[in-house]
Amino acid sequence: MVQFVLPPPSSPSPSPSPSTNSIRIGNRLNRHLQNVIILVSLVYLLVIRCESLSPEEEEREKNALLEFKSSLENGDMVLGNWNNPPRCPCPHVGSGSPRTSWTGVICNNGNVWGIQLDNMKLSGEINVDSLQQLGQLRSLSLMNNNFQGPFPEFRKLRSLKALYICTNKFSGDIDDDAFLGMSSLKKVHLAYNEFSGDIPKSLASSTSLTELRIENNQFMGPIPDFPHTLIIFNVSNNHLQGPIPPFLNEITDASSFTGNDELCGPPISSVCDETGASYNPYSTTDETHKKMSMLTVIVMIISALLAITAIATLFMLYLLGKSRIDHMRDYSEGSSFSTCTSPGGSLILTEQQLDSKKPPSIVGAQGKLTFLKEDGPRFDLNDLLRASAEVLGYGSFGSAYKAVMMDGQALVVKRFRQMSNCGKEEFHEHMRTLGRLSHPNLLPLTAYYYRKEEKLLVFNFLHNGSLQRQLHGKHTTEKLELNWPTRLKIIKGVAKGMAYLYKELPNLLVPHGNLKSSNVLVDNSMQPLLMDYTLLPVVNVEHAQNMMVAYKAPEYIKDGRISKKLDVWSLGILILETMTGKLPANSLAQGQPSKYGSELGKWVESIQGEAVEEVFDKEMKDKENAQGQMVKLIKIGLECCEVDVEKRPEMEDVANKIQQLDERDN
């Protein structure tokens, strides 16, 4: 709790001496000043007290989170900074000072408002009872983890507005009353799990529901009548049956229903017979054929008789051919981007197409793309929406898709969900700044799209993917040879790109902000290209603090200190990761203090002298007669990971040192 010292009460002032006017003025000024100080202090006290929690409340939230963490199997490893300083989940360092909350904890007015622990390989029990202690919890996101078992009792979290548990291994039927009483629930994403049974009735009667995504499960039975508040809806790839409620046809397209053989009615092409069962007019083997009514059979016989003349036969063939094409088009244009990854990995997997006629349910795009370079290919949003798309993965800010255009050009579309606080003008201005940047080691921004609720950035696709994939990905034919000269080339390129950003954007305190191996792409000549750079000015602050690697530096975690050295820290980690082939742990060094604050730095530091060979990635070849240079690079990496910010070098110096390294010892 912040404490304020009010100025002591003024002692009775001596009666003014007639000879000292200036002293009187001084006294009056003094009194004014004191009054102002008291007033400001009171206002400050009031404002801060409004924002802060009582110590009891703070303790309760903290304990609830720690209890939640302890029920996770690998919670201690992944959520290392929970319970380290800052010792409360949503600390108030003081007015105007940056605030750091615990990893994945989103705070609002000092309370825990959201928990976002996506892509963390978490498993174990979800202790809903502990989360229940968080009175202000509105959003829970545990996507792309390894949770399994039945649907947890989330309904105890009565005030929850958003629940995202896509891409886990939850299974079994969900009780009909699983969502009972959750009257604020707006967004429910359960896709890519193994849920079965009927869609729970209590979900269908949630009157605030705007988004429902349950695709790629094993739900069965009919689609109930959902409230007309829905905007986003996807039930594809389940075993649902019967007619599609007409209202859903108005808000979404066929893609949201594909993969359910027994659904019928618009917008899909299977029609419902009078019992409400589906039959596919184009299928000859379909079970539903058997259910066709007598009337339909008679009509078909009459049609067949009428077709005996040559002209009628030709005419019928023409119609049949045309309707087949329409049917196929419905399928090929019908689906939309998926934001849930399929289970099994980060690189995904679905080949989908977008409907050119209706705006797809998620992108909901209107308006145009803005291009940032005079030259270069042009396309419009419709081309992009029509392109075949594949989900590349989830990042900290949203999802990334690969879109292949009709002419074969491959692009990456990144949807940014965490920029809602950024105004239109601010956003355009920043995009123009990004457009002016040009360097061989920066991935240029090709185009962008702005709408208050939807921001897309478009880049060229690089076939080799990221440095992270090349270093730690599976051994496939696509994996490139990362020998010592190549690794040095990559680090040199990264350092050049960083030095350029620092030079071009002198006013930004953190010019990159998110330098890590998944944000370094590798082109065909093994040149690195930085991506996701310079986004801090447009990303929502609290989200940036939770997700961006710059904020993982020890000085920020400890004191909320922000400086140009944050990116230097990230560069150090990247160098150590590239040379050792080891994934850097998320957390700072635990246990014995180390001058190299990260676990990786500490490990490298621990291997001294003779054993230095042990540090280098075993898979790194072609390192004969280069040990001296390699050790130099490791040392530069360690210097960048200095906990003491004053001792950590400037970006320019690091970049220069790296450029002086050779492939071989001289």
Ligand SMILES: Nc1ncnc2c1ncn2[C@@H]1O[C@H](COP(=O)(O)OP(=O)(O)OP(=O)(O)O)[C@@H](O)[C@H]1O
């Ligand atoms: N232009 C691109 N070409 C090829 N692969 C890309 C491109 N852009 C992104 N990717 C890959 O797509 C995946 C998802 O990218 P995204 O930027 O959304 O997440 P990330 O880099 O893993 O995390 P973060 O958002 O924190 O940077 C990553 O594996 C990334 O390397």
